[in-house]
Amino acid sequence: MNRPRPAAPLLTLLPSLALVPVLIVTWTGLHGGGLSIWQQCLSGALHPSLDPNVLRAVWHGLGVTMATAFLSWSLSLLFGVLLGSACADVVWRSWAFPTWPAKGLRGALAIPRALHELVWGLLLLQVFGLHPYVAVAAIAIPYSALVARIWRDHLDSADHRALNALISAGVHPLSALMTALNPGMGTVLMSYGGYRLECALRSATLLGVFGLGGLGTELQLTLQSLQFRELWTGLWVLAAVMLILEQLLRVWRGRSGDGVHGQRRILLFAALTIVLGVIGMFWLRLIVPDQFSGLSWIGMAVPSWTQLSAAATELPWLRMILETLVLTLLAAGIAIGLPPLALLLWPSSRWHQFCSMFWACMRWIPPPLMVLLLLLSNRPSLAIGALAIGLHNSGVMGRLLLEGLQQQSGQRQEALRAMGSSERMSWLYGLLSPQSPSYLAYGAYRSDVILRETVVVGVIGGSGLGWQLLESLSSFHWAAVVLVLCCYCALTISGESLSDSFRSLWLQS
Structure with a gap:
């Protein structure tokens, strides 16, 4: 029954x-003093500050946040795809190798994936001190492991009949993998990669709240000093950037079809990932040149x-x-x-x-x-x-x-x-x-x-x-x-x- x-x-x-x-x-915890x-605070939302000094500070913080997000996102996709391919069973079987190294690598990647980017930021801050690359590494490390997991799951769960047929016909394993699995995996990369870009921008803002620079630091300082008009200036700018990014990614996902046009968009997305990473690196150097004297090992x-x-x-x-x-x-x-x-x-x-x-x-x-x-x-x-x-x-x-x-x-x-x-x-x-x-x-x-x-x-x-x-x-x-x-x-x-x-x-x- x-x-x-x-x-x-x-x-x-x-x-x-x-x-x-x-x-x-x-x-029960409410108190009238607040x-x-x-x-x-609500009045500040309706009348945000338009003071030139405030706008310059917000623009500078937004630049640091976006540059950090672009660079960390690009690095996480690059290392995530490489690590995800290295820990996929289908890749090792294509070369007729045993799959135990892939299983070991999957277990090792569980540790960086388990720690939140804030934890990585606090740890790296203690070891290397305050540096723009600390925030970049704090986001890129866990995100690379997350991308690797998604990439590996899709590789191992894909239809391998075309891959097996190509390998049986004598095609080189690398060429066979690229030919048989590239179309479907490219769609996964564009969809999940776009989502990760949104997350990277949020994470860069979050790390700023804890003192690692960028717009998050500006928001935290204005809130602590109860300067709500300045706070909402930063929040509205962040909201506008996030809204534009969400709409662009929605349009991109809607137009990323299959076939020849889909393959072209995959290549365009790969090129865009590299370009945004390079832009993020030089943008950081341009905005905060004084902090690029090199990483100091505090230990x-x-x-x-x-x-x-x-x-x-x-x-x-x-x-x-x-x-x-x-x-x-x-x-x-x-x-x-x-x-x-x-x-x-x-x-x-x-x-x-x-x-x-x-x-x-x-x-x-x-x-x-x-x-x-x-x-x-x-x-x-x-x-x-x-x-x-x-x-x-x-x-x-x-x-x-x-x-x-x-x-x-x-x-x-x-x-x-x-x-x-x-x-x-x-x-x-x-x-x-x-x-x-x-x-x-x-x-x-x-x-x-x-x-x-x-x-x-x-x-x-x-x-x-x-x-x-x-x-x-x-x-x-x-x-x-x-x-x-x-x-x-x-x-x-x-x-x-x-x-x-x-x-x-x-x-x-």
Whole structure:
């Protein structure tokens, strides 16, 4: 006898229950002192500063951020494709080699992929000092491992019949791989590479919030000094750049077809990747020439076994891990459950356009900046961190959901409406239901991303592994740093494996 299970569209709404404890804690933590500050903040959004000095500072910060994003993105695609090809089983089998080196390389790449770019930035900052290439490397290292994973997955899951036929006919393995797998892999590179460019721009802004230069530093300084008009000048400029980039990438993806024109766009995309990387490198040198005197090796003391044992006994492991996991669950619930719940409240085109604008704003504001905004009128808590990460990632999930719903034919919704169903029920089971499995599959992947992002708000909100990592780095307690990073890697690698299982489950359904 089959046990009853909730319908797929109801499962997309179930995670929104995380909003209940988060909103309760947030509501009880409100204080009236922040009301006037919030009024100034909202007034600054309507009247941003147009002072020439402010505009010059914003333009300079934007240049550093974009140059960092371009260079790190170009390097991550280059190294990601090379590493992804090196750890793909099909590549090794094409040369009749054993596949154990590929498996070993895949295991090694799990470590740089597990650490968030902010963690890499803080570590490299301690070792090399403040330098523009520190932010570039902090983004390029984890992004290369992420691109390598996606590239390898698509290589090994592609149809290999044409490749096997070419190799059997005596074609050189490299030529056979390029001929048989290039068309499909080129489309993957353009689609995922464009998405990674958006992420690189957000990451460069995020690293700036923590003092690594660029527009993020300008935003953080103006918020700390409560100069809201200057803050919104930077936010509106960032929003305009992100909006233009999103639209350009959407047009590019829509026109990247197959055949001869598709192959030309693949070559054009490869050339564009190299050109943007070169532009980013020279742009950085032009904007911040004083900081290009060379990397200085500050170094770190390698902890002994005695120091590691002492640090292991003094760290509050249970509290740190529980806070990190609770923060992940609450934030993932908000990110996954809020978009379908918001669209269900009023299933009309105008409301959906408003939601689209709201989610765009959530994507543009970095999570640590959102935490600082929420702390203007609230006490620090796990709920504030979960709300900041959840709202930021709901912007990504909301855009994905709207794009998927727009691709639905709408016939099922019209049929349900003709049978007498209400507007909400016809939308829920007519439009959302077919989209639910793929939406939940991406939600499983996003939960893995959220687990990595907990370190971002943990550094500010005083909770979880992120706060302990910052404290240990600030005091140069390298034994604690090593242990916290090992624990963080173990959690993220376990979360990645779990999210892969759930994603496969939903895609098969």
